[in-house]
Amino acid sequence: MRNIVLILLVALLLTGCDLFSVRDSxxxxxxxxxxDFTTEVDSLLLNLEYSYEYPQNAVNYARLFSSDYxxxxxxxxxxxFSIEQTWTRVQEQDMIQVLHNRYKNMQVTLEKVxxxxQIESAQAKIYRQYNITGISRNEGKEVLTLAEGNMELHLKKEYGYWYITKWYDYRSSNVPTWGKLKYENH
Structure with missing residues (x-):
């Protein structure tokens, strides 16, 4: 008798806690x-934007560049500003991690010039005006213009995929350039 009461009591408790009910996934x-497959120049440019706009893509950033970038x-x-003249793919990868630690909600706008x-079958030169905005993680909610200027990208196609081999940065106003933003965040 005692076992039957115990079984009924346990059954009552289990039905009351929704243990057997279906839940929403x-x-x-x-x-x-x-x-993943940058077979078109525009795909590579979108990935460049995605690398800045989504911190999770920082690990993919180096994939945009050739080994001799x-x-x-x-x-x-x-x-x-006594900035060095050039830097490499490794410095780019280090920079993107620091940049995402300092800024959030970054937006990159690339406009055709x-x-x-000049796009050929295995190489290309791409010209864009850029604007980068973001919010400082330390200073609040104000959207800041982080960089503005012009860029010239030299691309090559290897094994069917486009990679950036050279990136030339040009100043267009008093707002810091993309290069200065990179340099300050390395």
């Missing part, structure tokens, strides 16, 4: 945009 995790700082930045792009 959790929604899927938000997919972070990234294009070189970034060329704006000549005015080199002379005005007339019809200057």
């Amino acid at each position: 959790e929604p899927p995790a938000v997919q972070i945009p990234w294009i 070189v970034f060329h700082f704006a000549p005015q930045d080199v002379s005005d 007339d019809d200057q792009d």
Whole structure:
């Protein structure tokens, strides 16, 4: 008798705690945009934007560049701020991690400069005006213009995929350039 009462008591407790009820599944995790196969120039440019806009893509950032990649700082930045003239893929990867630690909600806008792009089957030169905004993680909620200027990208296609081989940065206003933003965050 005691066993039957115990079984009934346990059954009553289990039905009261919804242990056997069906529950709703959790929604899927938000997919972070990234294009794995950069077979088109535009795909590579989108991935460049995604690397800055989504901190989770910082690990993919180095995949944008060829092994012999070189970034060329704006000549005015080199002379005005004693910035080195060039740096490499390794320095780029280090910089993107620091940048994401200092800023959030970054937005990159790349605008075509007339019809200057020169795209061939295995190499290309791309010209864009850029604007980068973000919010400092230390100073609040104000959206800041982090960089503004012009860039010239030299690309090559290897094994069917586009990579950046050279990046030239140019100043266009008094706002810091992309290169200066990189240099301050390395």
